Amino acid sequence: MGDNNNVGALRVVLVIVGIIFIFGIYPLSIVWPAGWIWHAGGRSMYLEMILGVYATLGVFLLLAARRPLKNLSLIWFTVWSSVVHGGIMAVQALQFPEHHGHLLGDVPALLLVALVLAVLTVRAKKGAPQEAS
Numbered sequence: 001m002g003d004n005n006n007v008g009a010l011r012v013v014l015v016i017v018g019i020i021f022i023f024g025i026y027p028l029s030i031v032w033p034a035g036w037i038w039h040a041g042g043r044s045m046y047l048e049m050i051l052g053v054y055a056t057l058g059v060f061l062l063l064a065a066r067r068p069l070k071n072l073s074l075i076w077f078t079v080w081s082s083v084v085h086g087g088i089m090a091v092q093a094l095q096f097p098e099h100h101g102h103l104l105g106d107v108p109a110l111l112l113v114a115l116v117l118a119v120l121t122v123r124a125k126k127g128a129p130q131e132a133s
Contacts, residue, residue: 006124014065021058035105086110
């Protein structure tokens, strides 16, 4: 039963992250621009692009939640791209004082997504029966 709990927890987090990626980033950018928008002021083509990319990833995370262990490459892409994206943003936020708010906004959010998905994926995979080679 513990194995099912690990996969179940991973499914729940994939759904939550997927929904946040689809519907949550834009409202966060409105409510707290200093923590979520990199190119503020007027129409931001960067924001539109990043919303499109994350909404697309969110849809695929929702699909992956059905069978997480069959979608490990997508989950690990989400983990590692979140680490890389969050790391680059952290360095940039430290270099430019006008972006320090991101150190409390999107940077830790992405790193948290990466950490939680990584831990749950490892646990779910360890509890799953091994496939024949």
